[in-house]
Amino acid sequence: MNAALPLGAIEPQIDDRIYVTQPHLAPLEEFIPYLQQIWDSKILTNAGPFHQQFEAALCKYLGVKHLALFTNGTLALLTALQALRVTGEVITTPYSFVATAHSLVWNGIKPVFADIDPHTLNLDPAKIEAAITPQTTAIMPVHCYGKPCDVEAIQKIADNYNLKVIYDAAHAFGVQTETGSVLEHGDLAVLSFHATKVFNTFEGGAIICQDARTKQRIDHLKNFGFVDEVTVVASGINGKMSEINAAFGLLQLQHIDEALAKRARVDAIYRERLRDVRGIRCLPKEGQKVANHSYFPILVGPEYPISRDALYQKFRDRNIYARRYFYPLISDFPIYRGLPSARQDNLPVARAAAQQVLCLPIFPALTDDMLDRIIGIIADT
Numbered sequence: 514m515n516a517a518l519p520l521g522a523i524e525p526q527i528d529d530r531i532y533v534t535q536p537h538l539a540p541l542e543e544f545i546p547y548l549q550q551i552w553d554s555k556i557l558t559n560a561g562p563f564h565q566q567f568e569a570a571l572c573k574y575l576g577v578k579h580l581a582l583f584t585n586g587t588l589a590l591l592t593a594l595q596a597l598r599v600t601g602e603v604i605t606t607p608y609s610f611v612a613t614a615h616s617l618v619w620n621g622i623k624p625v626f627a628d629i630d631p632h633t634l635n636l637d638p639a640k641i642e643a644a645i646t647p648q649t650t651a652i653m654p655v656h657c658y659g660k661p662c663d664v665e666a667i668q669k670i671a672d673n674y675n676l677k678v679i680y681d682a683a684h685a686f687g688v689q690t691e692t693g694s695v696l697e698h699g700d701l702a703v704l705s706f707h708a709t710k711v712f713n714t715f716e717g718g719a720i721i722c723q724d725a726r727t728k729q730r731i732d733h734l735k736n737f738g739f740v741d742e743v744t745v746v747a748s749g750i751n752g753k754m755s756e757i758n759a760a761f762g763l764l765q766l767q768h769i770d771e772a773l774a775k776r777a778r779v780d781a782i783y784r785e786r787l788r789d790v791r792g793i794r795c796l797p798k799e800g801q802k803v804a805n806h807s808y809f810p811i812l813v814g815p816e817y818p819i820s821r822d823a824l825y826q827k828f829r830d831r832n833i834y835a836r837r838y839f840y841p842l843i844s845d846f847p848i849y850r851g852l853p854s855a856r857q858d859n860l861p862v863a864r865a866a867a868q869q870v871l872c873l874p875i876f877p878a879l880t881d882d883m884l885d886r887i888i889g890i891i892a893d894t
């Protein structure tokens with residue numbers, strides 16, 4: 514960009530780039546009255562009126578009893594581990610975004626990677642059980658792509674071995690199983706409202722918990738440990754969501770159902786038109802009474818004419834930015850690969866998935882023309 518040019522003088526670029534996602538934003542004019550209220554009240558943060566309203570609105574929308582808002586999902590994960598005083602070793606998946614394992618390391622906890630199930634790509638309960646040692650205190654599974662983990666089997670293991678369960682539910686906004694919100698499972702579940710997620714507040718996150726006492730402890734922890742002006746009960750952090758983000762979240766919530774319906778349509782078109790492409794496998798839909806279609810992963814198998822990486826590159830050459838979520842595995846990053854559980858033969862299923870997966874663009878504004886371009890490239894290879 515030429516710094517000497519005023520902004521208005523820059524030629525608009527003709528741009529046909531398609532990214533893996535695009536944030537869904539409520540109309541700007543609808544947000545102005547919220548901003549006016551903040552400017553009038555001068556309450557910018559510290560559990561102000563929008564923060565409180567947004568917590569209540571989310572509980573209602575998601576069908577959960579207690580929820581604490583955070584600045585982002587990573588601080589919520591860090592605080593969730595603190596809230597339950599987790600120490601020692603925690604069993605988790607290598608097939609996730611790095612923040613899952615980072616949150617353990619920031620708490621001085623040793624991540625122990627267990628392998629995933631080839632059908633759901635979520636932690637395999639049998640592999641969790643095999644990874645338990647006397648130091649294990651908790652399990653941190655991920656509802657990968659919003660597909661529910663085997664919550665019953667995981668709870669059974671947790672009960673048998675007296676372990677806590679903290680779900681990284683960053684992908685699982687609004688997902689329901691036959692028994693209700695998937696976020697009600699485990700001791701705690703953590704959401705992310707990052708710009709790239711199904712539901713965004715620019716940045717944001719939340720912890721869902723099961724009782725008012727835990728919610729209170731989490732509220733203290735996210736505000737430096739303050740209980741009142743002169744009482745500090747823990748070495749808390751600053752994890753509070755601001756009034757701007759909370760106000761925007763309230764507005765976003767009014768538009769989320771429409772956004773989810775548009776995603777469902779894109780998902781259905783992909784499934785229909787990729788069904789007969791040899792070597793391309795879509796993940797099964799089972800286990801979700803209400804899905805959120807947060808991602809559209811395909812697995813590029815050996816029967817497909819070119820490799821996953823060649824297809825990824827072919828997309829890029831045509832301005833389509835599909836993403837290899839999740840490659841590399843967390844356990845393959847230099848900071849983790851020295852761990853005994855990170856060794857090659859411990860994680861064969863996760864390794865195979867990381868070599869084959871490609872997440873196709875999915876977002877509410879994805880047009881039929883864009884879908885034609887994307888599907889055409891896969892089908893014509």
Ligand SMILES: *Cc1c(COP(=O)(O)O)cnc(C)c1O
Nearest residue numbers: 585586587610612683705706707
């Ligand atoms: C996005 C994401 C996070 C981190 O959330 P932020 O809000 O970006 O901090 C954690 N875990 C998973 C699986 C994610 O996808």
